[in-house]
Amino acid sequence: MTASTLQPAPMAAPHPLLLSVDLEEWFHARWATGYEKSRWRTPAAFFAEFYRSDGPRGDVVPAVEWLLECFAAEGVQTTFFILGEIAAWYPELVKKVAAAGHEIACHGLLHCDMSGYSRADFRRDLGQAKDRLEQLTGQPVTGFRAPNLVVQPWLADVLRESGFLYDSSVCPARAFRGKYADMSRCPQHPYRIGATVQEPGAGPLWELPLNSMPLLKIPAGTAIATRLFGLTWARFGLWWWRRTGPVHYYLHPYEIWTDRLPDDLRPWPRFMTRRRGPWMQDALRRILAAHRGRVLSCRDWLREAGG
Numbered sequence: 001m002t003a004s005t006l007q008p009a010p011m012a013a014p015h016p017l018l019l020s021v022d023l024e025e026w027f028h029a030r031w032a033t034g035y036e037k038s039r040w041r042t043p044a045a046f047f048a049e050f051y052r053s054d055g056p057r058g059d060v061v062p063a064v065e066w067l068l069e070c071f072a073a074e075g076v077q078t079t080f081f082i083l084g085e086i087a088a089w090y091p092e093l094v095k096k097v098a099a100a101g102h103e104i105a106c107h108g109l110l111h112c113d114m115s116g117y118s119r120a121d122f123r124r125d126l127g128q129a130k131d132r133l134e135q136l137t138g139q140p141v142t143g144f145r146a147p148n149l150v151v152q153p154w155l156a157d158v159l160r161e162s163g164f165l166y167d168s169s170v171c172p173a174r175a176f177r178g179k180y181a182d183m184s185r186c187p188q189h190p191y192r193i194g195a196t197v198q199e200p201g202a203g204p205l206w207e208l209p210l211n212s213m214p215l216l217k218i219p220a221g222t223a224i225a226t227r228l229f230g231l232t233w234a235r236f237g238l239w240w241w242r243r244t245g246p247v248h249y250y251l252h253p254y255e256i257w258t259d260r261l262p263d264d265l266r267p268w269p270r271f272m273t274r275r276r277g278p279w280m281q282d283a284l285r286r287i288l289a290a291h292r293g294r295v296l297s298c299r300d301w302l303r304e305a306g307g
């Protein structure tokens with residue numbers, strides 16, 4: 001027996017955790033704006049009633065700064081899917097995220113369901129958002145995530161036509177209130193897209209899906225589900241799928257912060273906003289620690305995969 005046969009076989013590196021942030025304000029959540037049943041018709045209507053002004057108040061800024069410090073302390077780079085509207089309101093914040101080395105990706109121009117868009121109008125708004133982000137950061141923007149994970153059958157074609165390399169709007173979950181339509185049977189790991197983002201095919205576009213709970217098909221790779229159902233929910237869902245491929249988790253800045261919300265929240269928005277702030281900060285740190293050394297941005301995973 002030679003010395004080399006006594007060496008343990010090298011362990012394959014564990015599959016990575018893709019980590020992403022949807023950079024938007026708390027009032028972009030669907031209960032507040034952007035959906036036919038939202039409390040306010042538009043952010044402008046919200047500003048007038050809640051802030052008594054015609055613009056935002058910078059609520060999102062300290063939350064993003066906290067995230068940048070947290071990611072720097074962990075030594076991880078992530079993907080920020082940034083709303084075009086946010087880039088218009090907070091150009092310096094977007095530059096700061098890019099300067100910290102994170103990938104800048106696109107979350108559309110306005111935070112509203114794609115079902116309300118025509119293909120032509122969506123393509124125009126998407127191009128405007130992409131251009132704004134590229135001009136601010138000097139980086140090519142090649143990733144997209146749909147607001148509220150609501151997609152249209154033409155999305156894949158529009159992304160190809162607009163120079164994107166990947167989408168991350170799919171969560172293989174049961175359809176719920178217009179979300180996750182035709183997604184429950186989608187793969188849990190990255191795949192090349194066919195005719196629609198829900199359909200595996202020959203590419204060249206990639207889908208980097210968010211994970212859902214096995215069998216139950218309820219979202220698991222999201223801070224929203226983490227806050228609603230507990231940290232064990234997220235950790236189990238990620239652990240289960242990480243045995244067979246990369247997993248993907250995402251969060252919003254408002255989830256790790258305690259912005260002042262309306263005092264008269266109805267039961268549903270009250271439930272949807274539970275455990276924001278320190279509880280979720282601690283949960284995020286634990287998720288990062290559980291995947292230490294294997295947390296990647298979407299861009300870096302695509303490079304690793306040769307995509």
Ligand SMILES: [Zn+2]
Nearest residue numbers: 022024147148
């Ligand atoms: Zn969003």
